[in-house]
Amino acid sequence: MVMEDGILITGYNLLIDQSSMSGESAPISIYEGRPFLLSGTKVQDGSAKMLVTTVGMKTEWGKLMDRLADTVEDETPLQVELSCYHYWEDRLAFVLLTFIVLTVGVLVEKVLLHELMKWSSSYAMTLLNYLVTAVTIIVVAVPEGLLLAVALSLAFAMKS
Structure with missing residues (x-):
């Protein structure tokens, strides 16, 4: 499980399941051309080192959870x-x-x-x-x- 947002530095055959973030069921290959890793996603295959850019509630996953928690009971x-x-x-x-x-x-x-x-x-x-x-x-x-x-x-x- 990826716990923070970051950018891929080195890696080999890295497949990420981003279904929790985007709803996309197919695993996504992470490489130099697509180096972004998001928190809340799952590593399905491969290995990698990444540069952490954000942690905690500043990550995309944290922002999503914050938005879900702040839902106000609007009128229908x-x-x-x-x-x-x-x-x-x-x-x-x-x-x-x-x-x-x-x-x-x-x-x-x-x-x-x-x-x-x-x-x-x-x-x-x-x-x-x-x-x-x-x-x-x-x-x-x-x-x-x-x-x-x-x-x-x-x-x-x-x-x-």
């Missing part, structure tokens, strides 16, 4: 969205406006055809599709609701 995107109540009011107003505009379009069509009192199931399905569209807008507005929006869309698609 959903919590941020829910904390902005006025933002939800804007979305709800947009959804209602969308549904009203689409419904008025159907009503204008019925008036122009002089069929305001004649309603068929196709118009009911059209209004239901407009309602689904409006609900989908508000669900998709929050990225976490995308799965729900897809599930609703698939459910209505299977029903039709």
